[in-house]
Amino acid sequence: MSAVGEVADPSMGMVKSTAIIRDDDGIITVSSDNSIRVWLKRSNGQYWPSVCHFLTSAGRKIKIDHDSRQVFIGQESGTVQLFELSEDLNVLASKRVFNSHDVPVNDLALCKKKNWIISGGADGTISISEIGSGVKVSDYRCTIVPKNIDIDAESGVLFCGTSEGSIILVRISSDGICSEVNKLQGHTSEITSILWEPKTNFLFSCSTDKTIMCWDIGGKKGLYLRLQGHQDIPISLSFKDMSLYSIGSAGNCICWDMTKQRSAPPEWTESDSCEICKGPFFWNFKQMWEEKTMGKRQHHCRKCGKALCQKCASNQIVMPKLGFEFSPVRVCKSCSESVSDADKTSLAKMTSFNRQCINIEIDNTLSRVATINRNKSISLFNLEL
Ligand SMILES: [Zn+2]
Numbered sequence: 335m336s337a338v339g340e341v342a343d344p345s346m347g348m349v350k351s352t353a354i355i356r357d358d359d360g361i362i363t364v365s366s367d368n369s370i371r372v373w374l375k376r377s378n379g380q381y382w383p384s385v386c387h388f389l390t391s392a393g394r395k396i397k398i399d400h401d402s403r404q405v406f407i408g409q410e411s412g413t414v415q416l417f418e419l420s421e422d423l424n425v426l427a428s429k430r431v432f433n434s435h436d437v438p439v440n441d442l443a444l445c446k447k448k449n450w451i452i453s454g455g456a457d458g459t460i461s462i463s464e465i466g467s468g469v470k471v472s473d474y475r476c477t478i479v480p481k482n483i484d485i486d487a488e489s490g491v492l493f494c495g496t497s498e499g500s501i502i503l504v505r506i507s508s509d510g511i512c513s514e515v516n517k518l519q520g521h522t523s524e525i526t527s528i529l530w531e532p533k534t535n536f537l538f539s540c541s542t543d544k545t546i547m548c549w550d551i552g553g554k555k556g557l558y559l560r561l562q563g564h565q566d567i568p569i570s571l572s573f574k575d576m577s578l579y580s581i582g583s584a585g586n587c588i589c590w591d592m593t594k595q596r597s598a599p600p601e602w603t604e605s606d607s608c609e610i611c612k613g614p615f616f617w618n619f620k621q622m623w624e625e626k627t628m629g630k631r632q633h634h635c636r637k638c639g640k641a642l643c644q645k646c647a648s649n650q651i652v653m654p655k656l657g658f659e660f661s662p663v664r665v666c667k668s669c670s671e672s673v674s675d676a677d678k679t680s681l682a683k684m685t686s687f688n689r690q691c692i693n694i695e696i697d698n699t700l701s702r703v704a705t706i707n708r709n710k711s712i713s714l715f716n717l718e719l
């Protein structure tokens with residue numbers, strides 16, 4: 335992990351979103367003062383703005399298409415504005431305004447196959463517009479508000495991460511008609527980022543529940559993996575060379591080797607008494623009364639899924655093959671003995687940027703990371719693990 339530079343300008347307000355410019359050392363920011371700025375690294379190593387425009391309302395999300403140099407800004411007002419960045423990075427020309435929503439834009443996705451810009455609004459609407467003509471293709475209201483979206487252009491499926499932890503799959507027909515076709519339930523709280531990886535047909539999601547889910551969408555077997563290892567909240571994901579990178583709100587970065595065989599942890603069983611010592615749990619009044627004993631708290635063995643008391647599940651180990659990295663988790667005695675030292679070998683690597691981040695952007699072509707920090711600065715790093 336190596337630091338590349340820092341952008342700090344107290345006049346620009348709170349930065350809401352950033353995009354990394356690929357063919358030169360620079361970034362684009364939008365912030366609460368309604369500005370959109372292009373920052374370029376100068377010969378003295380510092381970043382200075384080459385462009386500063388003011389929008390009619392604050393930008394919330396930037397999406398950049400590196401091939402066409404098109405920059406899309408989803409705004410507080412609900413509009414999506416398209417700019418074109420000149421070759422010399424000194425001009426950001428306004429090209430089009432899409433009246434996508436009446437409420438703030440939560441996220442943007444590009445469908446290059448159809449030349450569509452797709453946006454999710456804070457009221458749950460998905461808006462699709464044709465980029466070339468500016469014509470709106472369709473509006474669709476999801477049953478749950480999408481916080482973040484990503485598209486599989488090949489199959490026309492839009493993945494929508496919601497604030498309650500589910501992921502809605504919306505199929506978009508070739509003429510833009512949307513319909514919800516599936517819902518993935520795995521996280522217990524707000525989805526912070528979602529990433530569709532077309533080469534492997536994996537969908538990755540991360541959440542304020544601190545876990546990362548890997549959904550095997552293409553395999554159509556309904557398989558999923560749960561990856562746990564973040565002490566902070568993972569908020570950004572990237573995939574490169576069969577490695578998944580996740581970066582959290584305290585700057586912890588984990589590189590998960592996805593060529594390694596993992597399996598999903600077991601479902602937790604339900605029981606009114608410990609499945610090993612048979613002692614009653616605290617809600618099992620009948621058994622407590624009969625045995626004149628105190629009820630116990632319920633825990634679960636992360637390997638066999640059994641419902642157990644504290645005493646019968648007191649061993650703590652890491653189990654990378656079940657996705658439990660870095661922090662030991664609770665298991666029963668026989669499961670603890672069944673895991674060899676070799677099976678405890680980590681299948682991931684961790685490092686830290688040591689930043690308190692509110693937002694993180696990763697460009698996996700450059701292996702470049704931009705963190706928007708709580709102290710309003712932006713830090714740039716090269717992602718090496
Ligand atoms: Zn027990």
Ligand SMILES: [Zn+2]
Nearest residue numbers: 635638666669
């Ligand atoms: Zn067990």
